[in-house]
Each structure stands twice: as C-alpha cells, then as structure tokens.
Amino acid sequence: MKDAVESLIEKFDLEFTPEQRDFLRFLYENLHLEELSDKEQSFFIDYFYKSETLRNMAAFALELADIMREICELIPAIEKAERLTNGKEQRLYNERKWQIARRQKLSRQTIKKGNILYVPFEEYKEETGPIIICLEQTTGMAAYSELCKSIILPLFMNAHREQRDLYIVPYDCQIHVHYRFENGHLNLSDFKGFIEYKAKGEAAILPVLHFVKGLLQENQHCTEADIIIFTEGTPIDGQHLVGKQAKALLEEMKRKYHAEFSVIAMHEHNFNEQQFWFANKAFFADDAIQ
Structure with missing residues (x-):
C-alpha cells in the first residue's frame, strides 16, 4: 500500500532517489504537509525538487533526529530531578x-x-506561549546556516502538537525580517523566505532580545515562552549582557512573561558562560558540525 509521500510523488510525476524520498517523508511528517491544499503541496514538492538547500537541511535533520529525540527525552528528566531536589520553592x-x-x-x-x-x-484557562527562535545569520555563521535551519525543522512539529505560535527571527546587527507560523502551521511564503534568508556582517544580541520582548508583550498572558538562540557565540555586544540594563530586561522577560532561554552555540570554546548567564540550557553543535 502506498503511503502519502509515494502518492504525492506519483501524482506530480517527479523523479526522486530513494534517499530524497526519505528526506521528503521526514519533511512531510514534521511540517504536516497533509494540511496544505493540492496547489500548496505541488508548490512545496516542486520547491523541494529544485532547492538543494532544503534537501540538505532535510538530510541534516534526519541524521540528527535520533540525537534530538534523546535530548528531548533526557532534558525533562534532568529538570524534574532538579525540581525535586531544590526547585519546590521556586515552582510554588x-x-x-x-x-x-x-x-x-x-x-x-x-x-x-x-x-x-x-x-x-x-x-x-492557561495559555502556552510561543516558541521564538533567534537565528544568527552572519558571515561567521554562513558555514552553519543549513545545520541550524535543519535543527529548527522538528520544532514545527512541537509547535503544531502543542498549538503554539512559532516565530523565527533571523538577526545580525539588527532585525530585518521575522516569520510567524501560527500554531506551528506551515506558511509557504514565510517558510521559503526562512530557507533562503542570508545575511552578512557581525551579530549583536541586544537588538534581538528587545525585539523578542516586543513579541512577548503580544502574548503577555501565556504561562510560558521558549526562546532559543542560535549563535556562533561571540556577539559584538556580548559584554553588555552583564550590564544593569540588559540584566533588568532579561529578568523581566523571565519573571513577567515566564520566558525560558536555550542557547545553541556552534563551538563550546566560543561560548561565554558569564555573558549568557540567563540561559536555562546550553547546547553545543561541535559534534554535529564534525
């Protein structure tokens, strides 16, 4: 019996290798392509067929899938142990x-x-807040762009399952554009823009944090918000993160908007623990890069 992906490939009469079929199947499952209209599905498959970047992203994501699944299973267990040990007062x-x-x-x-x-x-009723992804897109991150974007792909499934808005905010020294996927549903125009977005120059972290605060103000009654920062690890204004104004900004976001921060840094040796003091979790992509 043919699955949905095989039926689509046959319907649009395109030639795919077995490997490419696996990549497309991964995207179909994680991006909920079945919700798209026939016209939109045709657009997506044609784009996948023509876009080497999207195919490479799917290949990365499929390769990392087992690792990411283990992380998703392991982190809640660690956090639960920490809460049982010393987090009761904070939780209350x-x-x-x-x-x-x-x-x-x-x-x-x-x-x-x-x-x-x-x-x-x-x-x-409780309202779960958005997932906001701050994606550094600079000269230094150019080599890791496809890797980072591939890690983001499974987050569409998480947002869709939990009915949470997913924001993707590319940044360098400022914010030029951002993409919103309501309740994790795919918007093809924004998705294509996200895939193809490139920037040059250096990264500044404070402008994107102020921008994120603005997004949180639009979702101010949420119980929690997850903010994930992809970075090379050396923003030009990183030293300001330990200043009074930045600390006040970040502590307000944590207190008022129930924000939790995760940082995904490309290399552990570039990561400044003191500057990223506000991160609840930090991951390093060194092994994945190799």
Whole structure:
C-alpha cells in the first residue's frame, strides 16, 4: 500500500532517489504537509525538487533526529530531578504569580449588568506561549546556516502538537525580517523566505532580545515562552549582557512573561558562560558540525 509521500510523488510525476524520498517523508511528517491544499503541496514538492538547500537541511535533520529525540527525552528528566531536589520553592512562587495574573485578567474581563456578573471563564484557562527562535545569520555563521535551519525543522512539529505560535527571527546587527507560523502551521511564503534568508556582517544580541520582548508583550498572558538562540557565540555586544540594563530586561522577560532561554552555540570554546548567564540550557553543535 502506498503511503502519502509515494502518492504525492506519483501524482506530480517527479523523479526522486530513494534517499530524497526519505528526506521528503521526514519533511512531510514534521511540517504536516497533509494540511496544505493540492496547489500548496505541488508548490512545496516542486520547491523541494529544485532547492538543494532544503534537501540538505532535510538530510541534516534526519541524521540528527535520533540525537534530538534523546535530548528531548533526557532534558525533562534532568529538570524534574532538579525540581525535586531544590526547585519546590521556586515552582510554588511561579504558580502563585500565575494564579495572581489569571485572577487579575478574569477581574478585568468580568462585566456586571444589573445584578448579573458575566464571567468569561474560557479566558481563565492557561495559555502556552510561543516558541521564538533567534537565528544568527552572519558571515561567521554562513558555514552553519543549513545545520541550524535543519535543527529548527522538528520544532514545527512541537509547535503544531502543542498549538503554539512559532516565530523565527533571523538577526545580525539588527532585525530585518521575522516569520510567524501560527500554531506551528506551515506558511509557504514565510517558510521559503526562512530557507533562503542570508545575511552578512557581525551579530549583536541586544537588538534581538528587545525585539523578542516586543513579541512577548503580544502574548503577555501565556504561562510560558521558549526562546532559543542560535549563535556562533561571540556577539559584538556580548559584554553588555552583564550590564544593569540588559540584566533588568532579561529578568523581566523571565519573571513577567515566564520566558525560558536555550542557547545553541556552534563551538563550546566560543561560548561565554558569564555573558549568557540567563540561559536555562546550553547546547553545543561541535559534534554535529564534525
């Protein structure tokens, strides 16, 4: 019995090697291509057929899939152990803060007409925040661009499964463009823009952090937001991350918007632990690069 990918390949009458079929199957599963219209699926498959970059990304992602699955399984176990060891007080504090925020929101949206209170209880439910990916796109990162983008591909599945918005923010010294994928659903125009985006120059980290704060303000009632920073590890303004203004900015994002930061650095020896003090987790791509 033919699977969906084989049926699509036959439908659009294109020649693919067995390896390319595996790459396309990986993308089909992670990007939920079945949700696209026939016209959109045709566009995507034709783009995959013509885009060496997208095929290389799929190859990287497929190769890294087992490693990433292990990480996804291992990290929650480590975090749970840490919470059981010393995190009870912090967890209770965060839960109290969220309860207060929800009660305030409910109070603001409750309307009294006569002797009747109209209470929008649906607004009281917890809302999971966005996944925001800050992707350094500079001269120094050019060699790692496809690798980084391949790591991002499975995050579409996570966002889709958890019904979370996925933002991708390429950056150098400033922000030129950003892409939003609502609830992890594929937008072909933005996806193509993300695949093909390139920049030159050096990276500054503070502009992208301010930009991220603006995105969080649009999602200010969320219970949590995940911010993932891809970096070569040496932003030109990295020393400012330990300054008072940057610390206040980052601590506000953690406190007010329940933000958790992860950093994916290309080389461990470039990573400055003091500058990235705010990261909850740090991963190093050295092994993957080799």
